[in-house]
Amino acid sequence: MITLNQIKKRSLARLQHNKIPETPGVYVFWLKSKPLYIGKAINLKNRVKSYFSFSLAPKTKRMIEEAEEISYIKVTSEIEALLLEAKLIRKFQPRYNSAAKDDKHPLYIQITKEEYPRVVTARKIAAKEPSLAFYGPFPSSKSVRGVLKFLRRIFPYADHKLSKRPCLYSHIGLCNPCPSAIERQENQNAKEKMKRIYKQNIIYIKAVLSGKFKKVKNDLYKEMLNLAKNEEFEKAAYIREQIRRLDYITQVQTPASAFLENPNLFEDIRKEEIKDLKKLLSPYLDIKGQLLRIECFDVAHLFGAHPTASMVTFIEGEAEKNFYRHFRIRQVKGQDDISSMKEVARRRSKYLSSWGEPDLIIVDGGKTQVGAFMQVFGESNIPVIGLAKQFETIVIPIRQERGFKFIQKIVPKGPSLNILQRIRDEAHRFARRYHHFLLKKSLLGSLH
Numbered sequence: 001m002i003t004l005n006q007i008k009k010r011s012l013a014r015l016q017h018n019k020i021p022e023t024p025g026v027y028v029f030w031l032k033s034k035p036l037y038i039g040k041a042i043n044l045k046n047r048v049k050s051y052f053s054f055s056l057a058p059k060t061k062r063m064i065e066e067a068e069e070i071s072y073i074k075v076t077s078e079i080e081a082l083l084l085e086a087k088l089i090r091k092f093q094p095r096y097n098s099a100a101k102d103d104k105h106p107l108y109i110q111i112t113k114e115e116y117p118r119v120v121t122a123r124k125i126a127a128k129e130p131s132l133a134f135y136g137p138f139p140s141s142k143s144v145r146g147v148l149k150f151l152r153r154i155f156p157y158a159d160h161k162l163s164k165r166p167c168l169y170s171h172i173g174l175c176n177p178c179p180s181a182i183e184r185q186e187n188q189n190a191k192e193k194m195k196r197i198y199k200q201n202i203i204y205i206k207a208v209l210s211g212k213f214k215k216v217k218n219d220l221y222k223e224m225l226n227l228a229k230n231e232e233f234e235k236a237a238y239i240r241e242q243i244r245r246l247d248y249i250t251q252v253q254t255p256a257s258a259f260l261e262n263p264n265l266f267e268d269i270r271k272e273e274i275k276d277l278k279k280l281l282s283p284y285l286d287i288k289g290q291l292l293r294i295e296c297f298d299v300a301h302l303f304g305a306h307p308t309a310s311m312v313t314f315i316e317g318e319a320e321k322n323f324y325r326h327f328r329i330r331q332v333k334g335q336d337d338i339s340s341m342k343e344v345a346r347r348r349s350k351y352l353s354s355w356g357e358p359d360l361i362i363v364d365g366g367k368t369q370v371g372a373f374m375q376v377f378g379e380s381n382i383p384v385i386g387l388a389k390q391f392e393t394i395v396i397p398i399r400q401e402r403g404f405k406f407i408q409k410i411v412p413k414g415p416s417l418n419i420l421q422r423i424r425d426e427a428h429r430f431a432r433r434y435h436h437f438l439l440k441k442s443l444l445g446s447l448h
Contacts, residue, residue, distance in 0.1 A: 004028060004088070006263050006302045009069040017052075017292055020045040022319060023266070024081045025074045026088065029067040029096075032323075036058045036067050037096035039084035042078050063096045074266035076418075080254060087257070107144045109135040109209060112419065113254040116179035116195075129262055129443070132202075135209045152206060154245045155201040180429045240390075261429065269415075270317030277417035281360075284407055285383040291359045292316055296423045297331070297348075297373070298364040299340045300431035309344040311429035313358070314423050323355065324430060334427050337365070338372045345376035367406045369393050374404055387424050392417060406411055 009030060025044045029037045041047030051064055075081050089097045110122045113132040121144060122134075156176040160167050163180045168221065170178035177194040185191040207216045220243050227236035259265050274291050281287055294314045313323035322331050327347060329340045341363065348355075361377065361384045363369045370386035374397050386395035394412050397404040411417045 004071065004092075004260065006260070007071045007073055008263070009071045011069055012064075012067055014415045015048075015070065017045065017049050020048050020072065021074055021322070022046070023074045024076065024078050024206055025072050025266075026081055026084045027070060027072040028088070029063060030069040030071065031066050032068065033093045035092045037063050037094050038085055038088045038092065040078075040081040042081070044072050044074070048072070059096070073263075074268055075259055076254065076266065079146070079150065080259075084259060108188075109144060109148065111202065111206060116158060116162070116182070116198060118161070119152075119202075119205060120159050121145065121148070128167070133206055133209075149203060150245075153362070154242050155208075157198075157201055157205060165186075168440065195230045210254055217243060220246070267316075270419075273419040274317050277419055278411075279392075280411070281385065282394070284398060285385075286381075287360070287383055288381075289359065293356065293358045294362060294423060295348075295358040295362045296362040296364065296427040297341070297370075298424070298427040298431040299337050299344070300326075300428075307340050307376050308431055309340060310427050311348065312423065312427045312430050314419075314426075317419055319426055325355075338368055339364070341369050341372040345373045348365040349376050349380075358382060362420070362423060362427075364389075364427055366393075366395050367408075370397055370406065371404065378404070387411075387420055389424075392421065394420070 007028070012029075022043050022045045024040075024042050026040050027039065027044060027048055028035050048070065053062070056064065065237065069196050073084065075084060084416070086091055108122045110131050111133040112120065117132050152174050156167075156169075156174050158167070158175050160175075160180075162183060165184075166181040167175050168182060169175035177198050179198065182191055182194045182198065185194060194272040204216050204219075207213075210373060218238055224236050224239040224243065227233075254265070254269070256345050262268065278287055279421045292315060296312050296314075297309060299309045307329035309327040309329060311323075311325040311327070313320050313362070315323075329343060339418050359382075361382055362444050363373050363384065363386045367386070367389040370384060373384050378399070384397060387393070388395060389409075393408050394411055396407040398407060410419060
């Protein structure tokens with residue numbers, strides 16, 4: 001039984017925006033005991049704050065003026081937020097969700113039978129175009145479109161018929177190669193190659209929609225290894241990114257109703273991740289107490305230009321942005337990641353008392369990056385590990401009489417991998433953000 005009664009409501013008149021979590025989730029605007037509007041967010045804090053801007057559409061403004069309270073439910077991923085939102089809208093039919101709740105006819109996913117098959121949605125099986133495949137029916141159109149949105153980022157496809165020029169989506173990589181661009185290709189060999197890529201994407205989409213996730217992943221993995229073997233590293237990296245995104249959309253999701261049955265489920269999941277990570281590391285490292293505070297470091301530069309580094313801090317499994325730090329690398333050899341990492345380690349070590357001491361340090365990289373950090377932190381009691389992106393391998397330094405030896409272990413799918421990836425990806429995002437800021441500032445300065 002779906003209920004929202006257990007979820008704490010907060011008065012909009014006394015809402016403290018800085019206390020709203022920056023996690024994926026679902027939010028509900030209330031008028032007395034009835035939901036007025038239910039929405040989802042990748043970042044609850046940013047989304048809720050947007051409702052209190054000066055540029056609201058008339059309908060949204062009217063809803064905010066009527067609403068008295070708000071509640072929110074934290075989840076662990078964007079997909080979980082999408083599924084929970086759809087489930088709640090269908091159950092409660094809020095007045096201001098008129099577009100999302102109007103699902104009187106079930107929705108299907110159709111792959112058309114054409115020279116360049118299109119992936120589209122349809123309300124009826126008896127569609128005008130003959131079908132290569134049909135999937136459904138699905139109870140929620142919003143969920144279907146959400147899944148297709150995720151799928152398109154992995155395997156680009158067309159939802160349009162042939163035209164004289166490439167479509168808009170081709171410019172942002174969501175229809176790539178675009179059938180219209182393929183037909184304009186004059187070189188026959190290049191044209192056939194592009195056509196094979198497009199049709200292979202359709203084959204993968206069919207397999208995913210049929211539930212054959214393991215086969216798709218195995219095929220991609222073999223292709224990645226072959227490309228790497230032939231030193232086609234750029235193409236291999238693209239396949240690796242496809243595998244990573246496929247893992248994301250096919251990971252085991254927590255049932256939407258579970259977040260309603262247990263209002264503290266989000267916190268429970270984070271505790272389980274930390275517990276599992278400690279169990280993974282304990283055979284190799286002396287980890288005392290709980291891993292309450294974890295810091296992760298990443299270096300970013302473009303061919304040595306404007307090297308920067310980031311430090312992100314997670315408290316009890318969640319990002320605590322008050323403790324984030326940027327470092328502008330000072331050493332001359334900016335493109336030397338090892339020297340950069342060692343400099344960051346030295347600068348961090350000076351502030352252990354004022355910034356606080358972490359229970360675990362994660363370095364984005366392999367043995368060389370971890371080794372650079374250990375030259376500074378080797379005498380401390382703070383455990384340091386690395387996370388190498390290739391195959392998501394943790395690198396654990398073990399002290400010996402002379403230096404360190406390194407244990408490398410592929411992290412299995414599960415709670416430990418979830419928290420490690422989340423922290424590493426956030427460090428990477430934060431480092432790139434600062435690096436792009438400095439690069440933009442430099443480019444603008446050179447124009448004056």
